[in-house]
Amino acid sequence: MKRFSLICLCLALVLLLMPGCSSSGLKRYSAEFVELFDTFTQIIGYANSKAEFTAHAEEIYNQLKAFHQLYDIYNNYNDINNLKTINDNAGIMPVKVDAKIIDLLLYAKEIYTLTNEKCNIAMGSVLSIWHDYRTDGINDPENAKLPPTSELIDASAHTDIDKIIIDTENSTVYLDDPFMRIDVGAVAKGYATEIVALAMTEKGVDHMLLSVGGNIRAIGGKPPEADQDESPPWKVGIRDPFDDNKGNIVSLKINNKSVVTSGDYERYYIVDGEKQHHIIDPNTLMPAPFFTSVTIVCPHSGLADSLSTAIFCMDYEEGRALIESLEDVEAMWLMHDQTMVYTDGFEDMILP
Numbered sequence: 001m002k003r004f005s006l007i008c009l010c011l012a013l014v015l016l017l018m019p020g021c022s023s024s025g026l027k028r029y030s031a032e033f034v035e036l037f038d039t040f041t042q043i044i045g046y047a048n049s050k051a052e053f054t055a056h057a058e059e060i061y062n063q064l065k066a067f068h069q070l071y072d073i074y075n076n077y078n079d080i081n082n083l084k085t086i087n088d089n090a091g092i093m094p095v096k097v098d099a100k101i102i103d104l105l106l107y108a109k110e111i112y113t114l115t116n117e118k119c120n121i122a123m124g125s126v127l128s129i130w131h132d133y134r135t136d137g138i139n140d141p142e143n144a145k146l147p148p149t150s151e152l153i154d155a156s157a158h159t160d161i162d163k164i165i166i167d168t169e170n171s172t173v174y175l176d177d178p179f180m181r182i183d184v185g186a187v188a189k190g191y192a193t194e195i196v197a198l199a200m201t202e203k204g205v206d207h208m209l210l211s212v213g214g215n216i217r218a219i220g221g222k223p224p225e226a227d228q229d230e231s232p233p234w235k236v237g238i239r240d241p242f243d244d245n246k247g248n249i250v251s252l253k254i255n256n257k258s259v260v261t262s263g264d265y266e267r268y269y270i271v272d273g274e275k276q277h278h279i280i281d282p283n284t285l286m287p288a289p290f291f292t293s294v295t296i297v298c299p300h301s302g303l304a305d306s307l308s309t310a311i312f313c314m315d316y317e318e319g320r321a322l323i324e325s326l327e328d329v330e331a332m333w334l335m336h337d338q339t340m341v342y343t344d345g346f347e348d349m350i351l352p
């Protein structure tokens with residue numbers, strides 16, 4: 001109930017401020033939510049009325065909330081078996097789960113193969129060690145430490161994705177290793193955003209921009225002007241991590257596509273003056289050292305999310321070869337010396 005009044009308040013606040021008119025007669029609205037996927041969600045959309053937009057925004061909130069609870073590895077919810085339930089039952093028994101969990105896990109297994117095994121949701125045992133050292137290091141910076149290598153190596157013996165046993169007929173998941181843990185941090189936000197975007201498209205929404213913690217998915221473009229046939233693209237800025245004022249390093253023209261960035265500046269702690277971030281190279285079990293950030297643009301937001309993490313864990317040659325092998329996927333690598341390297345299709349999207 002508290003959450004519902006909060007969203008109504010947010011919507012009311014923003015809706016009062018935002019309406020603008022396009023020549024098609026549709027009005028522009030926006031709404032913002034907190035907490036979903038532990039981040040900030042923003043929706044910009046064009047609709048005939050405030051009531052129509054509010055109904056869509058509430059629907060998006062409810063759907064994302066359901067995904068958030070199912071994909072949560074830290075919290076239990078009443079009457080729900082979620083990823084935490086699966087992790088808690090590792091090596092003990094199969095857990096009956098909602099199809100939304102089965103679908104995500106099947107998708108993540110495909111992604112593992114597609115990404116040369118760089119994006120691995122079965123790496124939770126290793127990632128949780130980093131998570132704990134990072135949390136301690138942020139709370140007590142003077143005593144911040146790196147996880148001991150032996151601890152990481154021991155944990156890495158429990159990251160075999162084939163030991164996530166999925167029974168689609170009975171809708172159960174079993175972790176066939178008592179020390180294995182699932183962590184879907186690299187994929188879940190984008191995957192959920194994609195499913196919600198497709199659901200809204202089904203409902204007839206065709207001009208909307210979703211940002212779930214910076215995981216961006218455009219449904220169509222903006223409404224066409226009176227004398228135009230085509231939808232003008234959205235303008236999507238990519239934050240410049242070298243700019244203290246949080247300006248954009250580039251802005252992109254985006255129509256019906258997703259944009260996702262993984263970077264070393266999003267979540268990190270400092271050990272002996274060195275930044276230790278949250279994207280872990282499965283080969284070294286250490287934070288991937290190659291880039292400041294990687295941005296992916298492609299139609300499917302789950303693919304954009306998982307590729308941004310995976311490409312961040314590959315050297316430039318390997319990543320470029322993978323991106324070039326995929327249809328309708330563009331990328332930008334932001335190097336530590338601030339240079340940007342991008343695919344031709346990415347360059348075509350950059351606004352002057």
Ligand code: ADP
Pocket residue numbers: 118119120121123127183184185186187261262263266267278279280281282305308309313
């Ligand atoms: P963010 O969650 O900040 O948007 P990412 O999409 O790149 O960033 O995901 C990072 C999260 O994914 C980490 O916090 C961790 O939970 C998980 N993760 C880190 N490294 C890997 C990896 N190599 N494979 C799979 N998951 C990873």
Ligand code: MG
Pocket residue numbers: 185186187262304305306307308309
């Ligand atoms: Mg990702």
